[in-house]
Amino acid sequence: xxxxxxLRRIGAALIVMIGISMLIFAIxxxxxxxPARIALGPNATAEQVAALRFERHLDASLPVQYFxxxxxxxRGDLGRSLYTNRPVTTDIxxxxxxTLELVVVSAIIMVLIGLPLGIMSAHFRGRVPDHLGRLIALxxxxxxxxxxxxxxxxxxxxxxxxxxxxxxxxxxxxVPQGPTGFYLIDSLATGNVSTFFxxxxxxxxxxxxLAMSGLGQTARLTRANMIDVYDKPYVxxxxxxxxxxxxxxxxxxxxxxxxxxxxxxxxxFAAMLGNAFLVEKVFGWPGLSRYGVExxxxxxxxxxxxxxxxxxxAFLIMNIVVDILVGxxxxxxxxxxxxx
Amino acid sequence: MxxxxxxxxxxxxxxxxxxxxxxxLHGISLHVRAGEKVALVGESGSGKSVTARLAMGLxxxxxxxxxxxxxxxxxxxxxxxxxxxxxxxxxxxxxxxQDPTSALNPTFRIRGQFRDVLRSGGRRISVxxxxxRAEAALAxxxxxxxxxxxxxxxxxxxxxxxxxxxxxxxxxxxxxxxIADEPGTALDVTVQAQTLALMHDLTEKRGTAVLLIxxxxxxxxxxxxxxxxxxxxxxxxxxTTAQLFRDPLHPYTRALLAAIPKISxxxxxxxxxxxxxxxxxxxxxxxxxxxxxxxA
Numbered sequence: 295x296x297x298x299x300x301l302r303r304i305g306a307a308l309i310v311m312i313g314i315s316m317l318i319f320a321i322x323x324x325x326x327x328x329p330a331r332i333a334l335g336p337n338a339t340a341e342q343v344a345a346l347r348f349e350r351h352l353d354a355s356l357p358v359q360y361f362x363x364x365x366x367x368x369r370g371d372l373g374r375s376l377y378t379n380r381p382v383t384t385d386i387x388x389x390x391x392x393t394l395e396l397v398v399v400s401a402i403i404m405v406l407i408g409l410p411l412g413i414m415s416a417h418f419r420g421r422v423p424d425h426l427g428r429l430i431a432l433x434x435x436x437x438x439x440x441x442x443x444x445x446x447x448x449x450x451x452x453x454x455x456x457x458x459x460x461x462x463x464x465x466x467x468x469v470p471q472g473p474t475g476f477y478l479i480d481s482l483a484t485g486n487v488s489t490f491f492x493x494x495x496x497x498x499x500x501x502x503x504l505a506m507s508g509l510g511q512t513a514r515l516t517r518a519n520m521i522d523v524y525d526k527p528y529v530x531x532x533x534x535x536x537x538x539x540x541x542x543x544x545x546x547x548x549x550x551x552x553x554x555x556x557x558x559x560x561x562x563f564a565a566m567l568g569n570a571f572l573v574e575k576v577f578g579w580p581g582l583s584r585y586g587v588e589x590x591x592x593x594x595x596x597x598x599x600x601x602x603x604x605x606x607x608a609f610l611i612m613n614i615v616v617d618i619l620v621g622x623x624x625x626x627x628x629x630x631x632x633x634x
Numbered sequence: 635m636x637x638x639x640x641x642x643x644x645x646x647x648x649x650x651x652x653x654x655x656x657x658x659l660h661g662i663s664l665h666v667r668a669g670e671k672v673a674l675v676g677e678s679g680s681g682k683s684v685t686a687r688l689a690m691g692l693x694x695x696x697x698x699x700x701x702x703x704x705x706x707x708x709x710x711x712x713x714x715x716x717x718x719x720x721x722x723x724x725x726x727x728x729x730x731x732q733d734p735t736s737a738l739n740p741t742f743r744i745r746g747q748f749r750d751v752l753r754s755g756g757r758r759i760s761v762x763x764x765x766x767r768a769e770a771a772l773a774x775x776x777x778x779x780x781x782x783x784x785x786x787x788x789x790x791x792x793x794x795x796x797x798x799x800x801x802x803x804x805x806x807x808x809x810x811x812x813i814a815d816e817p818g819t820a821l822d823v824t825v826q827a828q829t830l831a832l833m834h835d836l837t838e839k840r841g842t843a844v845l846l847i848x849x850x851x852x853x854x855x856x857x858x859x860x861x862x863x864x865x866x867x868x869x870x871x872x873x874t875t876a877q878l879f880r881d882p883l884h885p886y887t888r889a890l891l892a893a894i895p896k897i898s899x900x901x902x903x904x905x906x907x908x909x910x911x912x913x914x915x916x917x918x919x920x921x922x923x924x925x926x927x928x929x930a
Contacts, residue, residue, distance in 0.1 A: 420697070531737040532747075533692055535803065536724030536754030546750075549741040625741060625787050 296621065296628075303617055307610040311603065318602045319360055322595050329593045333376035350376075350595075363599070372603075373596030377589060382600035385585060390604060391475025392462060393574070393581035396504060397566045399478075399497050403505040404512055404562065409552075411509070412516025416551075417543040419521060427513060434510025440572035442503035447576070450499060457499045460578040467492045500577040504570060508562035515558055519551035526550070553624045560616030564609040638665040638706070638925055639811050639843045640689060640727075645703035645713075647684060647867075655700060658684060659867045662703075663924050666811060669841040671834075673858035673875070675848055675890070681867040682847045686813045688712075689845075690727055691719035708810060724754030725807035730833070733820035734796035738788035744768075744799055745784040751803045771802040775832060793818075794825035801833050805842065812837060815847045830857060851894055855879055860922065863887045865912055873919025883919075885911035 330346040331338070347353055351362050366373060372382035408431075415427035437445075451459035462477055463469065470489050472480025477493035523529060524547055532546050533539075571583030582601060589597035621627040645662040648655035659681045666672045674682045684693065689707065693699045694715030705712040708726050712719040731737040739747060748768040752759055759767075769780045775798040777783050788796050797818050804812055814833065818826040834857060837844050848854050854861060854875070861878045863871040863886065871884040882888045889909070 527731060527733065527736045528739040530692070531729075531731060531800075532739070532750070534690055534723055534729040535751045536720065536722075537750050541750070546739055546742065546747075550739070553741070623741070626789060629787070629790070 296618070299621070300614065300618060303614045307614060310610060311606060314606045315363075315599065315603055316360065318599050319363060320356060322593070322598045323356060323359070325593060327593050329376055329595050332593050346376075352595075372600035375589065375594050375597040377592050377594045377597065382596050385597065386582065386600055386604055387475070389580060389582040389585045392579060393567070393570055393583055394608075395476045395478065396497065396500055396574070396579060396581060397563070397570055398476075399501040400504040400508070400566055400570075401563045403501055404508040405559070407505070408509040408512025409516055409555075411513035412555075413520065413543055413548060415513065415517040416520035416524065416547070417539070419524070424517075428517070431510040431513035431517075434506040435514065436510075437506065438572070439504050439507060439569045440576050442506045443500065443573050443576035446499045446503050458496050459499065462496050462580065463489070463492055464496075500573050500579055503576070504566055504573045507569070508559075508566060511562055512555065512559060515555045516548075516551060519554050520547050523547045523551045549623065553620060556616060556620050556623070560612050564612045567605050567608055637668065639668050639708065640845065641665040641704075641706045641925065642685070642689065643704040643706075643924070645685065645688065645701065645705065647681070647688060647702075648700045649698055650700075651698065657867065662864070662867070662869055664862050664869065664872075665925055666843045666845050668810065668843055671837070671844045671846065671857060671859045673846040673848060673854040673861045674864055675851065675854055675861055676864035677849055677890075679866075680864045682864050683815055685864070686729070686815055686845065686847050690723055690729060690813065691715035692723075721755045724751055724809075725757070726755075726809050727811045727813065728804035728807070728809045730797075730800050730804050730812065730814040730817045732816045732818070733793075734800045734818070735788050735791075735793055735820075737800060738796060740787060740789055743785055743787055744791075748784065748799075748803060748806070751806060754807065767806060768802075771806040772799065774805075774836065775799075775802045777802070793821045794829060797821060797825070797829040798832065801829065801836065805836055805840070808840065809842060811843045811845065813845045813847070816849070817846075819850075826853075851879075851891065863890065869916055870912070870914075871917045871919075873917075873922050877919040877922075881919075883917045885909065885914060 328343070328347075330343045330350070330352060334342055334346060351359050354362070363373070370383065372386070374380065375382050375385055378385055411427045411431060415424045415431075418424045418427075446457075447459045450457045458464070467489055470477050470480040470484055470486060470493075472483050474480055474483075478490060478497070481487075481489035481493060520543075529542060529547055532542050537546060567583070570579075570581060571587055573579065574581040574584045582604070586598075586601040586605070588594075589601060642662055642664050645659055646657070647659035648657045650656055662681070662685055664672070664674065664685075674685065676682045687693050688701055689705055689712065691712050692715075694701060694713075701713055703713060707719065708722055710718045710722075738744070745765065745768065748771075749759075749761065749764040752764045752767055765784070768784060772780050772783055777795065777798055783791065783795065783799065788799075791799070812833075817833065818829050821829070830853060833844075836842075844857075846854065846857055858875050860874050861872070862869050863878070863884065865886045871878065871882070871887045878887065879891070882891050886909075889912070
């Protein structure tokens with residue numbers, strides 16, 4: 295029955311994807327400026343521009359263009375970038391792994407630091423560790439990711455230069471070849487440990503910069519939800535029955551509090567995909583966010599639609615994963631699903 | 635006369651910051667002897683529940699709680715809380731709550747929570763042993779399908795079933811004292827009566843002392859050997875159950891007894907909110923003084 299509800303969610307996500315594709319398809323085309331002219335540059339003749347417009351069906355009506363787009367999409371073809379003159383899928387395949395690797399590592403940092411910080415704050419509510427934890431969380435939330443990027447570069451790349459501030463690898467390190475495009479995974483899969491550590495070394499600062507706001511949000515939510523849970527009768531029962539305070543904090547009060555936190559965590563993760571742009575800019579990270587902005591500035595129609603759809607898909611997939619996880623850790627949902 | 639398991643002497647409690655405090659308890663003294671069933675009766679807000687929680691050391695951690703006096707339990711002083719009383723929670727002293735269903739964690743099965751109860755006070759016990767003991771404890775409270783109950787979440791069981799689970803958890807480590815705070819008030823009357831009878835039988839059989847916190851005089855009359863009546867943070871009358879119900883002497887106790895609704899009708903008699911008479915001095919019935927020079 296978990297399968298059934300998952301299928302239902304996937305169905306809903308597909309409908310959302312169709313809506314998004316229509317919307318972005320239309321918006322990209324009503325933006326002022328002629329994409330063919332922008333792509334060919336000011337020196338192109340009117341005939342060249344007209345030829346390109348014809349080739350890309352740019353003179354057809356919107357529904358016809360959309361229909362052509364869907365026809366191509368059914369073959370797994372997102373069209374061609376006017377700018378790089380390569381298939382959009384090729385561009386995305388090149389840039390997406392770098393962004394995903396950054397976002398996934400950020401999410402791991404967010405969870406590994408944010409949750410314990412929130413648990414600590416709730417456990418020591420009103421005392422020094424709590425005040426400290428809340429301060430860190432608040433600063434994390436209030437400061438934009440790109441500012442974190444600059445701060446981290448300044449401190450750990452300039453004053454105390456222990457981390458590189460640009461790129462995914464040293465120029466001397468060969469790019470690991472592998473199926474995922476995640477340098478951490480590909481380098482390990484090929485047994486290349488030094489490449490792995492070089493990639494990790496380059497990842498830490500940008501990932502931390504990107505993680506800070508979600509990390510603060512996670513800590514604050516965890517704290518707030520746990521403090522609610524601490525007032526529940528079952529926590530009093532657990533204390534009255536001699537459960538260890540540490541065990542209550544990390545297990546018995548944490549799990550009920552984690553259920554509402556997890557939903558927001560999923561959204562924070564998805565929001566990172568958007569926030570990643572500025573961080574990628576600051577750290578010269580060759581990712582999809584940077585590509586997305588470049589193509590929007592150049593009004594590269596197919597590339598815009600393709601990029602937006604991929605990010606939307608990542609968002610929706612994340613939502614489905616979170617829903618499944620929530621159902622898994624919340625016995626009420628899990629068992630209700632089992633019955634129906 | 636057997637020794638007191640719990641002896642509270644001149645317990646005073648105030649809530650609040652250092653500057654502004656509001657007093658809640660004004661010198662409570664009470665004791666419970668081994669195997670004895672003592673009731674603490676009063677209306678809501680009289681201070682009976684906080685007295686019980688202080689006795690278990692559950693409130694003292696909070697910086698807003700200021701307690702003075704003495705709470706002797708099981709040979710230790712618990713007025714300031716601390717690790718000694720914490721180590722005794724769940725095994726030397728246990729507690730049963732108003733609403734058993736909300737007193738069990740909804741995100742864990744009974745089995746896991748029961749294991750932690752059996753491990754209270756830092757006891758080391760293997761998973762297999764813990765489960766065997768949990769099953770034995772559940773069997774004693776007449777739960778039919780032991781394995782199924784252990785593998786259930788509280789919200790899958792009925793209120794009465796959860797109350798049995800709570801009683802089993804409370805008594806699993808053979809505590810010297812069981813504090814029952816309005817047990818089963820959230821349950822319907824029949825189930826409440828059943829589980830109270832069960833609790834009575836089991837504690838009787840094992841010689842477990844019980845401190846029953848209640849506002850229900852009917853329950854107290856059936857359950858307790860001795861009764862303290864508490865009003866606005868003070869004990870106003872203390873006697874054996876027989877003495878107190880036969881011959882209530884304090885004006886507040888009389889008002890309380892008069893407020894028991896009668897089947898013969900006439901509606902619910904009024905209990906005056908406050909009366910100067912209720913502030914009259916405490917009355918102790920014959921043979922019911924607090925033990926002197928106690929060593930609990």
